Amino acid sequence: MKMIIEVSRIYRRSLLIIALLVIAPALVFAEQRILFAENFESGSATGWLFAGKGRNKVTEYEGNHSLNLSRQRNAQMTVDVEGYSRLDMTMQLAAFDLKKGESCKAEISSNGGERWQALLTVTPAMADGITLHSNTGRIKNPGSLKQLLLRFRADGGRKAKCWGDNVEILGKR
Numbered sequence: 001m002k003m004i005i006e007v008s009r010i011y012r013r014s015l016l017i018i019a020l021l022v023i024a025p026a027l028v029f030a031e032q033r034i035l036f037a038e039n040f041e042s043g044s045a046t047g048w049l050f051a052g053k054g055r056n057k058v059t060e061y062e063g064n065h066s067l068n069l070s071r072q073r074n075a076q077m078t079v080d081v082e083g084y085s086r087l088d089m090t091m092q093l094a095a096f097d098l099k100k101g102e103s104c105k106a107e108i109s110s111n112g113g114e115r116w117q118a119l120l121t122v123t124p125a126m127a128d129g130i131t132l133h134s135n136t137g138r139i140k141n142p143g144s145l146k147q148l149l150l151r152f153r154a155d156g157g158r159k160a161k162c163w164g165d166n167v168e169i170l171g172k173r
Contacts, residue, residue: 035087036079036150036169040065048075054154059163066094066132066163067152069104074153075164076113082146084171087139092166093152095122096129097159104162109149110139116151122162132165 040058045067050056054071067075081087091106098104104127106120120135139145152164 032170032172034168035081035084035171036077036167038077038167040067040165045075048077050075052154061130064165066165069152069154069162069164071154071156071158071160074151076149076151077167079148079150079169080146081142081148081169081171082144084173085141086172087142087145087148088136088170088172089119089138089148089150090134090136090166090168091119091150091152091164092132092134093120093122094130094132094163094165095127096161098122098124098127098156099160100124102156102160104160104164105151105153105155106135106164107151107153108137109151110142110145112147113149116149129161132163134166 043058043065045058050073052072052074054069054073056069056073056075058065059068069075089108093104093106095104102124104122105118107116107118109116119137120133122133126133150167152162154160154162
């Protein structure tokens with residue numbers, strides 16, 4: 001009888017450990033949430049606001065779609081981020097035909113667009129027209145921040161081309 005009780009305790013303890021191993025990762029994962037993701041594979045840039053001199057269109061190269069901006073064109077998106085204690089953002093850019101002093105930028109603003117911070121800058125030396133350069137940034141303790149603005153920006157001459165892609169904003173509570 002004592003052996004049956006001991007086996008029963010071990011069995012219950014094992015079940016508890018297994019349950020914790022299964023539930024714990026789900027709880028950790030539940031804390032982090034995708035607030036915004038865009039890879040332009042739909043072939044459109046729905047929701048993005050465009051401004052500046054130049055053109056914008058979604059283009060395809062070897063099966064991958066990206067947002068193409070030329071000259072001085074920019075594309076902006078607003079993401080609601082209220083209530084999160086940490087924000088992680090990733091943006092990618094490729095470029096072609098950039099001359100000295102020109103660039104393509106992936107930027108963020110936490111103050112309604114009054115000031116922009118470059119998350120990623122592609123310069124003429126990096127502008128091979130193929131390589132998607134990537135960078136990830138983090139805002140810890142964003143406080144009362146309600147919205148985060150994202151922007152892809154072409155800052156070039158008549159031939160400059162920038163491709164923005166694979167945007168992801170994660171929020172952690």
